[in-house]
Amino acid sequence: MKPIKLIIADDHELFRNGLNELLKKYDDVHVVALVEDGNQLFQELEKHKDIAIVLLDITMPNMDGFQVLNKLKNSDNNIKPVVISMHDEGNYIASCAKNGAYSYLLKNTDQDELIKTIRIVNDGKKYFQPQIAEKMINYMSEQSVSENILSNKEKEVLGLISKGLTTKEIAKQLFVSSRTIETHRANIIKKLEVKNTAELIKKATEINLI
Amino acid sequence: MKPIKLIIADDHELFRNGLNELLKKYDDVHVVALVEDGNQLFQELEKHKDIAIVLLDITMPNMDGFQVLNKLKNSDNNIKPVVISMHDEGNYIASCAKNGAYSYLLKNTDQDELIKTIRIVNDGKKYFQPQIAEKMINYMSEQSVSENILSNKEKEVLGLISKGLTTKEIAKQLFVSSRTIETHRANIIKKLEVKNTAELIKKATEINLI
DNA sequence: TCAAAAATCAGTATAAATACGGATGCTATT
DNA sequence: AATAGCATCCGTATTTATACTGATTTTTGA
Structure with missing residues (x-):
C-alpha cells in the first residue's frame, strides 16, 4: 500500500516541524515537504505531482490559507486540503468549507483525530467534526445574512x-x-x-x- | 551534566506533542511533563521539585499563561517561565515581561532559537530577541497609556x-x-x-x- | 497623612443624530 | 414592461451628544 503523500503549510516553524515529527509515527503517511506560505506550497506542488493532502494553516504571510484554497479549487488537481487552524469561529470554518476544504481541524485536536481525518480525506471523503459542523451551520444561519x-x-x-x-x-x-x-x-x-x-x-x- | 528539566504547557495537543518530539533530539533537555493548562501545570510542579523551565502558552483554558506567571512570581521557587505565543503584540509581550517571563518566543521561531533560549534561560539569564524587545518598547511608549x-x-x-x-x-x-x-x-x-x-x-x- | 485620581453632579449652548414622513431617477432582474 | 433595490434628495421635529466651565465627595496611593 502506498503511503499518503502530504505537505504541511504553516508559518509557525515549531508547529510545522512538530507536526512533522508526530506524523513520522504513522507508516501510511509520508510528509513530502514543509512550507511556510502558499507560494512555497505551490512551488512544491509543481515538483511533486502525486500529493494527496495539504495540511493548511489559514494565517500565513504572502499567500494565506484562503487564497491557497481558492487557487486549488480553480485548478485541475485532486489535492485535498485539510485546514488546521486555531480559530473556531463560524466565519472561518464556513469560508474554508465554501472554498473546498475537505476538513477543518483545530490545533487542539488530538493525534488520533488528525490521523483519522487524514485517512478519511485520503479516500476522497470530506470530514468535519460535529462541533465544527455545528459552528458552521450557526454562522450560516445568522451572520452571513448581514455580511452581504x-x-x-x-x-x-x-x-x-x-x-x-x-x-x-x-x-x-x-x-x-x-x-x-x-x-x-x-x-x-x-x-x-x-x-x-x-x-x-x-x-x-x-x-x-x- | 544534568539535563535541563522542563514542562510544556499548551492547550493545543498537536503543538504540545510536536514540541515534545522536537526536544527529544537534544540530550541536555528533558521534558518531564506535558500539560494543557495552568492547573495541571501546578499539579506537576508539586510532583517534580527540580523543574528548571516551563514553556508556557498564553491562551489556555482554566488558568491561562498570565495567571501562571503571576502565581509563579508570587511563590518561592526558581522556575524560569518561557512564554511561547503566537501573538507578537506589544501588550502581550510587555505583560509577560512584567510578570516575570524569562523569555518570549513566537510560535514561528526556529528550533535553533528555541534551544538557544532554553539554554540561556537555564543559566538564569533573561533573553528577549531584538524584534520582541522592540515591540515591547513601542508598546510601552504608546499603547499602555490608553489601555490602563x-x-x-x-x-x-x-x-x-x-x-x-x-x-x-x-x-x-x-x-x-x-x-x-x-x-x-x-x-x-x-x-x-x-x-x-x-x-x-x-x-x-x-x-x-x- | 496628604495629594492625586475617580466618581459624582450642574448650567448653558450648540452640534449632531434619530424618527417620522415622502420623492425621483437609475439599474438590474424577472 | 414591470418590479425591486439602490442612490440620491427634502421637511419637520425630537432626542442625543458634545463643548465649555465649574464643583463636591470619596477613594486611592505614595
Whole structure:
C-alpha cells in the first residue's frame, strides 16, 4: 500500500516541524515537504505531482490559507486540503468549507483525530467534526445574512462613520447632501438591526465589516 | 551534566506533542511533563521539585499563561517561565515581561532559537530577541497609556455605550444622574483621543477594551 | 497623612443624530 | 414592461451628544 503523500503549510516553524515529527509515527503517511506560505506550497506542488493532502494553516504571510484554497479549487488537481487552524469561529470554518476544504481541524485536536481525518480525506471523503459542523451551520444561519446586506455606498459611509467623521463631513467628502448620508446611516442601522451608531460600530467590527 | 528539566504547557495537543518530539533530539533537555493548562501545570510542579523551565502558552483554558506567571512570581521557587505565543503584540509581550517571563518566543521561531533560549534561560539569564524587545518598547511608549487609562467605572460605561444604550438609559441603570454619564463619556473620548462615540467604539474594539 | 485620581453632579449652548414622513431617477432582474 | 433595490434628495421635529466651565465627595496611593 502506498503511503499518503502530504505537505504541511504553516508559518509557525515549531508547529510545522512538530507536526512533522508526530506524523513520522504513522507508516501510511509520508510528509513530502514543509512550507511556510502558499507560494512555497505551490512551488512544491509543481515538483511533486502525486500529493494527496495539504495540511493548511489559514494565517500565513504572502499567500494565506484562503487564497491557497481558492487557487486549488480553480485548478485541475485532486489535492485535498485539510485546514488546521486555531480559530473556531463560524466565519472561518464556513469560508474554508465554501472554498473546498475537505476538513477543518483545530490545533487542539488530538493525534488520533488528525490521523483519522487524514485517512478519511485520503479516500476522497470530506470530514468535519460535529462541533465544527455545528459552528458552521450557526454562522450560516445568522451572520452571513448581514455580511452581504449592505450596498457598496453604505459600506463606504460606514467606514467613514467609524473614522469619526460626522454626517456633514462625510457628505462634503462624497460630494452629496447631508440628507443623503443621514438616509444611508439610517438604512445601515436598520439593516444591521441596531439602535444607534455606537452599537452599529460594535456590530460592524464584530462581523468584520470594518 | 544534568539535563535541563522542563514542562510544556499548551492547550493545543498537536503543538504540545510536536514540541515534545522536537526536544527529544537534544540530550541536555528533558521534558518531564506535558500539560494543557495552568492547573495541571501546578499539579506537576508539586510532583517534580527540580523543574528548571516551563514553556508556557498564553491562551489556555482554566488558568491561562498570565495567571501562571503571576502565581509563579508570587511563590518561592526558581522556575524560569518561557512564554511561547503566537501573538507578537506589544501588550502581550510587555505583560509577560512584567510578570516575570524569562523569555518570549513566537510560535514561528526556529528550533535553533528555541534551544538557544532554553539554554540561556537555564543559566538564569533573561533573553528577549531584538524584534520582541522592540515591540515591547513601542508598546510601552504608546499603547499602555490608553489601555490602563480608563477607570473601572469608565470601562463599565463604555461597555454599556457599545451595547447601544443612550446616556439616559445608562444613568438609569447605574442609578446616577445623566450628567455623570455625560462626564464619563466625555472623559473616555478625551482619554482615548477620539472625536466622537463612533470612533471611540472602533478604537475601543481595536485595543480590546470591549 | 496628604495629594492625586475617580466618581459624582450642574448650567448653558450648540452640534449632531434619530424618527417620522415622502420623492425621483437609475439599474438590474424577472 | 414591470418590479425591486439602490442612490440620491427634502421637511419637520425630537432626542442625543458634545463643548465649555465649574464643583463636591470619596477613594486611592505614595
